[in-house]
Amino acid sequence: MTVTNDTVAHALETPELEQPYEELSLKKDEYERIKEVLGRRPTDAELTVYSVMWSEHCSYKSSKTHLRYFGETATEEMNSKILAGIGENAGVVDIGDGNAVTFRVESHNHPSFVEPYQGAATGVGGIVRDIMAMGARPIAVMDQLRFGPADAPDTARVLPGVVHGIGGYGNSLGLPNIGGETVFDPAYAGNPLVNALCVGTLKVEDLKLAFASGTGNKVMLFGSHTGLDGIGGVSVLGSESFEEGAERKLPAVQVGDPFAEKVLIECCLELYAAGVVVGIQDLGGGGLACATSELAAAGDGGMRVNLDNVPLRATDMTAAEILASESQERMCAVVTPENVEKFREICAKWDVTAAEIGEVTDEKDRYVVYHNGELVIDALASTIDEGPVYERPYARPDWQDELQEMAELPRPTDLRQTLLDLVASPALCSRDYITEQYDRYVRGNTVQARHANAGVLRIDEHTHRGVAVSTDASGRYTKLDPNMGARLALAEAYRNVAVTGARPVAITNCLNFGSPEEPAIMWQFREAVHGIADGAVELGIPVSGGNVSFYNQTGEEAILPTPVIGVLGVIDDVRDSIANAAGACGEPEVLILLGETKKEFGGSVYQELAGAELSGLPPQVDLANEKKLVEFFAGNSAITAAHDLSEGGLFQAVFEMLRSSGAGVELDLSKVHEDDFVALLSESASRAVIATTADHFDLVLKRADDHGIPAAVIGTTDDTGEIRLPGVTLPLAELEEAWSATLPDLFNRALGANSVVE
Template identity: 75%
Template sequence: MTAARVVNDTVENAKATPDQAQPYAELGLKDDEYQKIVGILGRRPTDAELSVYSVMWSEHCSYKSSKVHLRYFGETMTEEMAAKLLAGIGENAGVVDIGGGDAVTFRVESHNHPSFVEPYQGAATGVGGIVRDIMAMGARPIAVMDQLRFGPLDAEDTKRVLPGVVRGIGGYGNCLGLPNIGGETVFDEAYIGNPLVNALCVGTLKVEDLHLAFASGTGNKVILFGSRTGLDGIGGVSVLGSATFEEGEERKLPAVQVGDPFAEKVLIECCLELYHAGVVVGIQDLGGGGLACATSELAAAGDGGMRVDLDHVPLRAENMTAAEILASESQERMCAVVAPENVDRFMEICAKWDVNAAVIGEVTDEADRLAVYHQGELVLDAPPSTIDEGPVYNRPFERPQWLDGVQTKTEVEKSDDIVGTWLKMVASPQLCSRDFITQQYDRYVRGNTVQAKYANSGVLRINEESNRGVAVSADANGRYTFLDPNMGARLALAEAYRNVAVTGATPVAVTNCLNFGSPENTDVMWQFREAVHGLADGAAELAIPVSGGNVSFYNQTGDTPILPTPVVGVLGVIEDVSTALPHALTAGDEEYTLILLGETKDEFGGSVWQDISGQGLAGLPPQVDLANEARLAEYLHGSDTISAAHDLSEGGLSQALFEMLLGSDLGAQLDLSPVHEDLFTALFSESASRVLIAVTRDRADIAVERAVSAGIPVAVVGSTLNDGTLHLGDTSIEMDDLAQAWAATMPSHFDHATAPNSAV
């Protein structure tokens, strides 16, 4: 039996029926956008064309509301910064030449709305998508990270979403054999109904193996390979990522993709062998927008046109229309451009790995023309550049009138109960143990993870001969960014930069994922613009390039947006990972001197203390001078006097000290008077540009002298003891008490979570 013939809306039919009504509004297109498409084509679009334009002109795929501001990254990048990149903004992922013929690629991307609708598959396919972005650069994926945001820990929405998201990340990443080397999980009421699931992937390649996405060379074949194309995910990330949620939207199940990590694992190995064989001219992964995105982007980046025949696309559902085939976001698929003489070898390699592959088209000499056929009929005939580029909106933005009132509320009440406050801080959802989450991830698979658990940054060996490696961190603070978007973005950059630096690595590049509310809200657009400028200017001050990024808008329920959350990732290079600085001390008879680098000020705006004490979100965030961050990085790089180093961020010195001593059976005799005259401020302030270091007693003077010489404020704050107690004058607190409070919070909210051993 043969499948029933699908009746498509053809180009000829579109010409003959110009007045036929079309559901463009239901597909997310505005009236003027639809008319612009009609103007481009000189007629009404076919159903397939309407589907393709609606997907590719969605906010998620086209960046139509953000492009005008994202250009600032290029405007602020110097030639020296750009020279550090082999591939940058506009490519699937940024690629950095780190020396010795080695290159590293990394990128972070959002899968927020799909993860709210169907937490497991939404998060799993978020991991799968970012991994394919790395594969498309010619690289082997070597690790993943995640940046997660949920509502309050005790919210019903969190109880529904968090377990599925965590299982999805762990299930997909573990099956791929990729270590999860770090990340961040934040709980805040602002994310109820709009969780953020940002996935980061790191890959490694040789410089000469770099591949880019373009379709050039008349007669070259277009090959679709990987999983078959089905009905899952149609309008998934492209539509869900470009709409505001309303009540009940969590039931949009058909729009969420379904992932198969084992298929992707095979696809990774297949791609690497294809690259090694030299049979690929250009390549693109199929993620948001599916085949519509891959073909239009490849054609737009090439020097000719493209003809595609959908009859050759391997399908797993019967009677799919051209529009459905083009818009499907079925996972684990790639699209390659291959010279005719290499097609047989390409197919042999795919067959070896049991990967479906089919020639679905070819590059033509018709410049800027994408022609798509289905069942012998022309169903799409359009300039691919108009599909790929999309409209550009310069949406109105204005500094919110309410912000002045928020920023002027600078007074923060403190507490005289130091012990009670410290216990409350470590047990808070913001600072408590994430073991319930991270123990579901494999951190050490592949054997090249140097640091991961509780570390400031994930550290990986990438060259087993030279021992060269990388450190990666991703950070954000929506509370800071709400109070001052420009400074909030700078603080996220500073924290990620510092987290990399405290391992002894040299920061070399930046990536980002900018999560905001609706761009149609003038307050949100102002926050977005300010954050972009803060990040771009900050990167320029640090002289490290922004290699690329992702924008996620419409993260709001009704009229209430999330906290503006610019996630910033920083990649650092370390020549010998065996010299990487640890974040914590281990048990032993050695006595260490504890030294604080950086200046502590009375800065509590947006802090954990302000939050857990119920004083509301107000004031100004900590102020950061990135020159201080650069001085700290220089101080930490290659130092042989430091035994451990820990950055100070959320929770301030109290959290850094606790995490440095956790599991070591050590205590400390402390004197914080050199840090700040007020003990509460010394412990819990969140001033930026600070690092706690531990050095052996015989090297303390050297460490202090080096800091003074470098112009870094320095204070000796105490020395370690073997009694497991923290002594602060007449006040003392047991490390075991802090550890138990820290470990118990998440298990108390999730029945199947077990309180971890604090010494693990």
């Protein structure tokens, strides 16, 4: 993206000058609208700023009309604990005792395909700065990853770099990675998904928002210098689908420095504590163009920016390049004149560069930018920030009915081998090869992370109050039924939090879909939004914010529609959280299945393992049953372990519960379903397996009955180290070997003998 410098005066003198708006991913009608808004052709800098701010990534121009449904459906009671919600950098929830938690998940998909390490690393860096911008200290990260087939050559190129990028950046920041998910599917072969989540804590009174207020207040840019990296990240990489050779779009990928970000975190927290910040905005997608125009649009005045004061690390940068650069580790603050010196002192203490680049003016909504002493932007901030709103056509595709017709599913001819293949499948095998690259316990407040249902963190070291966080999604379910698929993702994340003993309090999301210009894609998107919003109302917890990522496709082939849902829960004392490993308490434990098992295999792991085409309906979820599980688990000290049921069904859950302790069990499937095949492998929702000791057995069954939850005793742990079924015995050691070998075998072979993830 090469542009020449330009001024407003020159734009007035040369109205017919041709401009490269298409290279900036602007449509012809959008370019004409910009000229209409300005009353003239834009300068190069203005064209760049509008292209950035009107991109899908920044403006939500194709999704706004549907995202409004979240606000239309949320009740006052649901939002009563939300301190900052949809539209802010991150959602913030009041969790009591003066404490608040902020969390958000965001995509960095296309950059991670182009340059896996930096794409993933800067995805982590960007989401961490979103949390910082709320006035919070980041305390943990999570990730949701989607790749092509595990044995595909390009997966061997992309996955190691992504994993190294996430681990390298997060570990260097000293943030524990407390969970996530990695999925392999051919639909993601040319368009992997890298969704990063961050959690932060703050006191309620320390909340910060992004707005420029107070005439004469100064605009301070602080952090790393501005360079040429990342230019076009949101307008080019984030606003088009991939074609062959897209991995060569390196200039549009940002370059991260986690050590600079670590210093920036501490600097920001001291600035907040000193009370010298009026408004704050991070610089991520859209760079300085986004940060300054959004601050101006959200404030009560206008803004004057002088690009000559921006610290640069490249020479001869044009105004457009300075504004569009997505160089990392930068923040923008609004500071009163009397606090500027204190602001500079704190930045100097942390060796953070700080520069006064502008001020708030009394010209409401007017946004002016100077470069080399000349006026290069003169526009209304609201016209930059709001962008167009499209009512994209949407229609249920003709092929949906045929897709939902369940293809004949072959039953296992060798159940023993099928179960070994199940645990060893790329869908269910151990992710240790990936997660061992991450530090899970840095900072010392991680209570649960590795192999846990949800990440559990202590946020108050005196009261031991904590949070549980989980993220989930199933593109296969959502392809079959977008509304139900989104509800299932919400239900699983909610259930994962519930089985730790925490009470879910808020939802976030990252909605990954194909091109919004395709009516079938927009139908999927609309259905998913309605599924999440209606589901949130049924569960009684709010959607605190989210992110939309469109154009996730290669050519005409879109990814599976993938609405990633994050759920945050609160637990009064993390020492009482429920773990998921059974058989470790020193005495036999009774295993009880909660919930009803039905013959539901549409989109299941077994369907995929059996070689059948994706077809049928996904499991049908009644969210009222999920709420019952919350009431059952919250404060239930009689449970020694719990594990939700999802992909892989009952057998996978029991194996994962027993593997770490080495205990065995003989499963009685007759109380689960009349068909052992269904009992073992169905993926019906609203289910969990719990373990309890004999002295609490009756109490647990009564509690389940009191809450209207079906409960079936399926076995008692023993010291055999085997899972025994009718006619089949499977030693845990054999299952463990199959489960743990898959990814190391695939990726060490692909990368070369004795290689490790780098």
